[in-house]
Amino acid sequence: MLAINRKVLTLDEFTIQQLRDFPNATGELSTLLRDIGLAAKRVNVEVNKAGLVDILGDAGSINVQGEDVKKLDVFANNQFTGVLKHGISCAGIASEEFDDHIPFDDAISQNSKYICLFDPLDGSSNIDVNISIGTIFSVYRRVSEKGEKVVINDFLQPGIKQVAAGYIIYGSSTMLVYATRRGVNGFTLDPSIGEFCLSHPNIKCPEFGKIYSVNHGNFFRYTKPVQKYIDTCQKKDENNGGPYSQRYIGSMVADLHRNLLKGGIFMYPGTTDKPGGKLRLLYECNPFAFIVEVAGGKAIDGIRRILDIQPSSLHQRTPFFAGSKGMIGELEDFLTAK
Numbered sequence: 001m002l003a004i005n006r007k008v009l010t011l012d013e014f015t016i017q018q019l020r021d022f023p024n025a026t027g028e029l030s031t032l033l034r035d036i037g038l039a040a041k042r043v044n045v046e047v048n049k050a051g052l053v054d055i056l057g058d059a060g061s062i063n064v065q066g067e068d069v070k071k072l073d074v075f076a077n078n079q080f081t082g083v084l085k086h087g088i089s090c091a092g093i094a095s096e097e098f099d100d101h102i103p104f105d106d107a108i109s110q111n112s113k114y115i116c117l118f119d120p121l122d123g124s125s126n127i128d129v130n131i132s133i134g135t136i137f138s139v140y141r142r143v144s145e146k147g148e149k150v151v152i153n154d155f156l157q158p159g160i161k162q163v164a165a166g167y168i169i170y171g172s173s174t175m176l177v178y179a180t181r182r183g184v185n186g187f188t189l190d191p192s193i194g195e196f197c198l199s200h201p202n203i204k205c206p207e208f209g210k211i212y213s214v215n216h217g218n219f220f221r222y223t224k225p226v227q228k229y230i231d232t233c234q235k236k237d238e239n240n241g242g243p244y245s246q247r248y249i250g251s252m253v254a255d256l257h258r259n260l261l262k263g264g265i266f267m268y269p270g271t272t273d274k275p276g277g278k279l280r281l282l283y284e285c286n287p288f289a290f291i292v293e294v295a296g297g298k299a300i301d302g303i304r305r306i307l308d309i310q311p312s313s314l315h316q317r318t319p320f321f322a323g324s325k326g327m328i329g330e331l332e333d334f335l336t337a338k
């Protein structure tokens with residue numbers, strides 16, 4: 001492996017180093033990740049000054065989810081769409097902000113082998129109150145023929161087919177974390193050089209943690225097994241792996257990033273009124289399920305592995321439980337109890 005005479009690797013240096021291990025690789029994935037890193041830096045600038053300029057508040061439009069679209073949502077969506085459209089490694093995209101998938105129609109893009117799905121700015125309701133928000137992305141090989149426009153089936157692949165997945169968290173520092181089958185690595189943005197630098201190599205999710213993340217406000221709308229598991233979390237003490245802390249800030253990128261590093265379980269269960277849950281399978285749950293599994297954790301919908309779900313539509317929702325393998329196992333004991 002090339003030893004770069006530097007203490008810290010930038011994202012570009014890291015992806016190129018990974019590339020050197022696969023001489024037959026085309027470098028397209030490295031280029032795609034660099035493009036995502038570029039868009040992330042541009043979004044980061046706006047997120048960091050969101051309180052100072054007229055980029056707060058609603059953009060006056062409603063997205064496919066029926067939610068008020070915040071101006072920063074629109075800006076972020078435009079940035080990620082733009083870098084991927086004008087890059088050379090992506091044939092098309094799907095975004096939370098677009099009703100349908102977007103095939104890129106220039107010849108170079110149509111000859112790319114990857115497609116990308118993303119939630120450009122998740123947790124946007126937290127923008128105005130300065131809570132960490134994030135971008136989530138997912139990369140697949142297209143299944144349609146290169147040289148043609150991508151089609152919807154390129155995007156409706158089970159999560160297990162992901163080539164890479166990751167997120168950017170715009171928090172106390174800005175981090176880009178991405179997984180391939182080779183591992184999960186975290187890069188912290190160094191504003192002094194404008195580069196994401198490797199700060200969290202080979203992230204592993206502890207088998208157990210002491211954090212459980214769930215919206216207690218929905219407790220009486222969860223199923224009985226989920227209620228029983230939450231009740232168990234509250235009763236943990238020094239004698240059985242506790243006591244647990246409940247941490248939930250309503251921004252899944254922040255909640256899952258913390259639980260990935262420290263160990264813990266994140267839950268967005270279905271409820272009596274919304275049994276399908278709230279979170280989106282393709283560009284929220286699949287990427288995090290891939291990241292968590294590569295890091296040694298587990299992600300389920302309450303019945304099956306998230307990554308095994310065969311999607312039927314771009315914006316479908318799923319109940320979502322992800323994090324430390326041992327904690328998911330304890331939850332499954334309740335979910336499968338007769």
Ligand code: P6P
Nearest residue numbers: 122123124125215250251252253
């Ligand atoms: P609730 C943010 O809107 C989001 O999509 C996730 O980031 C977050 O985990 C969840 O919704 C919070 O939803 O219903 O608990 O406020």
